[in-house]
Amino acid sequence: MTKTGMIDFRGVNKWFGALNVLRDITLSVEPREVVVVCGPSGSGKSTLIRCINGLETIRDGDLVVDGQRLGDPATNMTRLRTEIGFVFQSFNLYPHKTALENVTLAPIHVRKIPRAEAEQAGRELLAKVGLADKVDAYPAQLSGGQQQRVAIARCLGMRPKIMLFDEPTSALDPEMISEVLDVMVAVAEEGMTMMVVTHEMGFARKVAQRVVFMDAGAIVESGTPDEFFSHPKTDRSRAFLSKILRH
Amino acid sequence: MIWQQVQSLAGSYPLALRGLGMTVVLSLISLVLGTLLGFGLGILRTGGNRLISAAIGAWVDLIRGTPFLVQIFLIFFILPELGIELDAFTAGIIALTNLAACFICEIVAAGIRSVPTGQVEAALASGLSRSQRMRQVVLPQAMRIVLPPLVGQYVLLIKDSSVVSAIGLTDLTRVGWLVVQRVPNGLLVFFLVGLGYFIVCYPLIMLARRLEQRMGAAHGEVQL
Amino acid sequence: MLENFSFRTIVEYLPLFGQGLVTTVWLSLISFAGALAVGIVLSAMNLQRGWLFRVPAKAYIDAVRATPLLAQLYFLYFGLPRLGFVLPELVVGILALSLNSGAYVAEIIRAGILSIPRGQVEAGVASGMTYVQRMRLVILPQAFKVTIPPLLGQAIVLVKDSALLSLISVAELTRAGQLLASDRFMPAEGFITIAAFYLLLYYCLKGLAALSGRWLGLQPARSST
Numbered sequence: 001m002t003k004t005g006m007i008d009f010r011g012v013n014k015w016f017g018a019l020n021v022l023r024d025i026t027l028s029v030e031p032r033e034v035v036v037v038c039g040p041s042g043s044g045k046s047t048l049i050r051c052i053n054g055l056e057t058i059r060d061g062d063l064v065v066d067g068q069r070l071g072d073p074a075t076n077m078t079r080l081r082t083e084i085g086f087v088f089q090s091f092n093l094y095p096h097k098t099a100l101e102n103v104t105l106a107p108i109h110v111r112k113i114p115r116a117e118a119e120q121a122g123r124e125l126l127a128k129v130g131l132a133d134k135v136d137a138y139p140a141q142l143s144g145g146q147q148q149r150v151a152i153a154r155c156l157g158m159r160p161k162i163m164l165f166d167e168p169t170s171a172l173d174p175e176m177i178s179e180v181l182d183v184m185v186a187v188a189e190e191g192m193t194m195m196v197v198t199h200e201m202g203f204a205r206k207v208a209q210r211v212v213f214m215d216a217g218a219i220v221e222s223g224t225p226d227e228f229f230s231h232p233k234t235d236r237s238r239a240f241l242s243k244i245l246r247h
Numbered sequence: 248m249i250w251q252q253v254q255s256l257a258g259s260y261p262l263a264l265r266g267l268g269m270t271v272v273l274s275l276i277s278l279v280l281g282t283l284l285g286f287g288l289g290i291l292r293t294g295g296n297r298l299i300s301a302a303i304g305a306w307v308d309l310i311r312g313t314p315f316l317v318q319i320f321l322i323f324f325i326l327p328e329l330g331i332e333l334d335a336f337t338a339g340i341i342a343l344t345n346l347a348a349c350f351i352c353e354i355v356a357a358g359i360r361s362v363p364t365g366q367v368e369a370a371l372a373s374g375l376s377r378s379q380r381m382r383q384v385v386l387p388q389a390m391r392i393v394l395p396p397l398v399g400q401y402v403l404l405i406k407d408s409s410v411v412s413a414i415g416l417t418d419l420t421r422v423g424w425l426v427v428q429r430v431p432n433g434l435l436v437f438f439l440v441g442l443g444y445f446i447v448c449y450p451l452i453m454l455a456r457r458l459e460q461r462m463g464a465a466h467g468e469v470q471l
Numbered sequence: 472m473l474e475n476f477s478f479r480t481i482v483e484y485l486p487l488f489g490q491g492l493v494t495t496v497w498l499s500l501i502s503f504a505g506a507l508a509v510g511i512v513l514s515a516m517n518l519q520r521g522w523l524f525r526v527p528a529k530a531y532i533d534a535v536r537a538t539p540l541l542a543q544l545y546f547l548y549f550g551l552p553r554l555g556f557v558l559p560e561l562v563v564g565i566l567a568l569s570l571n572s573g574a575y576v577a578e579i580i581r582a583g584i585l586s587i588p589r590g591q592v593e594a595g596v597a598s599g600m601t602y603v604q605r606m607r608l609v610i611l612p613q614a615f616k617v618t619i620p621p622l623l624g625q626a627i628v629l630v631k632d633s634a635l636l637s638l639i640s641v642a643e644l645t646r647a648g649q650l651l652a653s654d655r656f657m658p659a660e661g662f663i664t665i666a667a668f669y670l671l672l673y674y675c676l677k678g679l680a681a682l683s684g685r686w687l688g689l690q691p692a693r694s695s696t
Binding site: 308309311312313314315316317318320321324325328402405406407408409410412413419420423424427431432433434436437438440441444445448449452 | 533534536537538539540541542543545546548549550551552553554627631632633634635637638645648649652658659662663665666669670673674677
């Protein structure tokens with residue numbers, strides 16, 4: 001065995017029907033590392049991180065997360081998922097639960113933390129993402145940016161080892177993006193292992209150790225944010241960057 | 248002559264009460280059993296197992312595709328041939344419960360399917376188990392879709408219970424049929440029978456309507 | 472067990488079943504036509520602003536929906552002679568089915584009309600159409616489309632409901648099964664056979680509903696009950 005990171009893709013392939021959506025992905029993410037994944041739509045970047053917590057299954061290759069091999073019968077997927085926070089593009093807050101209930105649901109039912117304790121922790125987390133006054137609000141009463149911050153607090157409530165972000169700001173109005181990014185920066189600075197699918201290059205420059213560029217299901221280029229933004233090596237990454245930087 | 252008939256009708260009020268009681272008991276028992284069974288079937292119907300889902304679908308189609316009267320006859324006359332002795336009351340309960348379960352199964356399945364996949368994914372991602380996902384995330388949201396037609400289904404069930412009079416159970420409809428043999432005023436007798444059902448069903452119809460309006464306006468979906 | 476199940480008897484009774492099936496089909500067709508007529512009148516009354524028409528229509532619809540068809544059937548069967556109308560059972564049955572289903576048809580039509588977005592009405596108003604023109608040119612053609620699948624669902628209900636006419640001795644399909652069951656003491660043969668015939672009708676109508684949905688470019692039909 002070679003050295004294992006927190007997340008280890010080794011020759012991973014995935015098909016949707018005849019479409020090869022992940023091609024020979026090999027990628028290792030170290031503990032406390034922040035990796036930004038970018039690329040044109042349909043490049044497989046969302047699929048990539050959805051595989052990590054088993055929302056998608058892989059066809060062949062190995063994917064080892066926190067020392068456990070996915071698809072291995074010995075791996076308890078439900079248990080593993082409690083170690084991985086996942087933030088969705090469309091937030092997916094539970095509309096029938098308040099902000100606080102969204103945050104405490106899994107800690108109470110999965111972690112079996114006593115309700116009072118979980119609620120105490122939940123309030124602190126909501127305060128941390130700047131929503132102390134929205135504890136009892138329902139998702140429908142919150143703006144998009146507020147909902148996404150609740151969603152991040154919901155993940156943090158499980159004290160995960162890894163956080164995955166699937167285009168967390170692309171469903172937001174422009175003026176709400178920064179409030180979410182600020183929270184993500186704070187989480188990164190606390191030493192969380194993170195994989196973030198995003199086109200927010202400011203965020204990448206600020207906290208990412210590495211940027212991974214994907215196209216047509218394959219990793220085309222990978223390097224530090226400085227290398228990637230200043231000296232993109234391939235035509236495809238140059239074309240991509242010129243498109244998103246023009247915005 | 249009308250006066251005589253009214254007196255005669257008044258004399259049969261213990262019978263009428265018994266009939267109403269029978270209708271209520273039949274409906275209530277099969278309503279509770281049918282709801283439990285229907286939710287179970289609905290959850291299995293939308294579960295991963297294709298074989299189970301298809302089998303339930305086929306059974307539901309059989310029940311939806313045949314008249315309830317024929318179902319009652321089948322149960323009441325054929326189960327004894329298979330060696331299962333049962334009285335009219337048990338046969339009625341079985342038939343009504345099965346009918347309710349099949350319709351409720353489809354209502355529940357439709358409700359579950361209406362919950363966005365993102366909700367299930369969010370619950371999966373935070374490590375909730377299958378039953379926790381159902382209980383905490385999917386069913387509470389599905390109920391918004393399920394509740395109005397569920398109440399409507401209860402109305403249908405109460406009305407369908409009148410059909411068990413065909414195998415001789417003395418429910419409200421059967422009482423009307425018995426009384427009309429003695430008091431030859433069908434309009435009056437069955438007006439009163441209808442009134443009995445109306446008193447039970449109408450509030451439920453109103454409730455279903457209210458729910459439909461309320462649920463339509465309730466805590467809207469997460470807006471993107 | 473059912474080891475004595477006699478296909479021969481079923482074949483012997485097949486003409487009777489055939490007659491019953493034919494009767495069920497045409498009495499359902501007539502009743503459905505009647506239900507459409509009743510439903511159109513009721514929904515027209517129901518859409519009026521004044522209470523004079525709306526209230527009786529609503530009361531009628533609620534009364535029908537809150538009481539069982541069987542009680543309604545007996546109401547007519549035992550009640551009409553008292554008013555001096557002595558009609559054949561078959562006619563009473565068709566009347567009961569039409570009057571009963573008509574109430575549900577009225578609700579379907581109303582829901583169809585209300586499902587047309589307000590913007591459509593406003594567009595009609597903006598282009599200077601009268602109420603009748605808006606109804607005829609804008610609302611009804613669109614409402615017609617969305618009502619077809621639920622109307623076919625109601626037709627399925629009606630066909631199944633017609634089995635109750637056997638209880639007032641109308642010689643339709645269920646009655647044929649009862650005859651076999653009581654003449655030969657063969658309930659299994661009788662009732663399983665008619666169940667199969669009803670399923671045949673059910674799948675025909677269900678297929679039609681699915682087809683109509685596709686023709687009209689709607690979602691797969693959802694039969695309401």
